[in-house]
Amino acid sequence: MSNVLIFGASSALAQAIAAYRAQAGRCLLGVGRAPEAPACYAHYVCCDYSDEGLEQVVQRLRELEVAPAEIWCCVGVLHDEFFTPEKRLEDLSAEQLSHYFAVNTIIPALILKHLSAFIASAKRPKVAFLSAQVGSIGDNALGGWYGYRASKAALNMLVKTASIELARRHRDACLVALHPGTTRSALSEPFAARIPSHRLYTPETSAGRLVSVMQSLGPDDNGGFFHWSGEPLPW
Template identity: 50%
Template sequence: MKPLAVVFGANSAIAQAMIAHVHTAYHVLAVSRHESMALPEGVEPVQCDYSESALQALTQRIQQRDEPLTFVFCAVGVLHREGSMPEKKLAELNSEQLTHYFAINSILPALILKHLIPIMPRSEPTKAVVLSAKIAGISDNRLGGWYGYRASKAALNMLIKTASIELARSHRKLCLVALHPGTTATPLSQPFTRSLPEDKLFTPALTSERLWSVIEGLGPEDTGRFLHWDGSDLPW
């Protein structure tokens, strides 16, 4: 019997490509706000509004299954939306947009971990991977701009790092990491890639292949790391 994996943000281009790898080793629940796009045979779509009550209901649903939940992959995130682009100047900041960034990029992944990790087995190796971004690295910020996105992803990194310290005591076989996928040709990055060289813009298929290669090699000793898509450590 295959173990269970839950992929959040399953309608994103990276998650869609990642599911093709994950479902070879796991039975997969593909969680998204809206009806999922075409999925490989055997992958179960799950609609979820990501409220705490919905996450709690999902947790209870998973607990009723026979397969152990050993892998969580979170691709939930936002960079821009209609009428709202990343802020280039301090004067462009506004409360509503900052709140939206933190709600999606920081708080939601943290709540997913809050609800899902307690039902992961402690007696066997487990993995929880959250997509972050290289530009969240405070020590690597030399260009400025993109205030809300940078700050919300930096907050996400802190939440992951803090959780990894706590969970290393209670879930000693868990590996919890933040993973940077690289600039990928997706709707999220599309407005910002026109001048990017082709060798710096990856297809979702290539990105997922690289990420899966890193994920497969992770063990409990790697918990708490902030990783580049090539498996190297990124500066916080």
């Protein structure tokens, strides 16, 4: 059984993925900002996602003598108590754009940087970064949500670029971006009233779908961007 490492471990979707993988007997390692460890993880590291913090995660993995073969990055931000997605050009600010890119793009890039050696040494490594369909440039017909869209599009480019390098190091590697669908959580709460009930999924439903997609993917899918249904999404 492979070890499963989940970043953004305290989010509703991350915990649902953890619970799903625990049913299969996987050893779960969680990384998150919360000081207290969620109960679903066998091991947990509190991390601020800085270079120093991620190096502590690497050190903890070495101490545990585990090389996770399945890695999930569930780190992301859409809104917080200070801002909501921009609807117009007039809403743009350097501070808000910087925050979107810091969380949705830079943190995943640093995770890849620090975990690259573990990914390259795993038997059949699978790595999933939770992206968003609104990060698709080709699929953008509505506009708005500038910072979120742009930071997720940048994440997609990071995944695609890193997948090429990782394939040179490990021909069986599979690094992908996944769209989980709109999941009922703190992330979607301000917008839930506008979303039809049949398009707003429980964390458990989304987790089951994502795990199923991950299980179906292999080296030929490396560098892909996939919908929760398993269908490829346009960049």
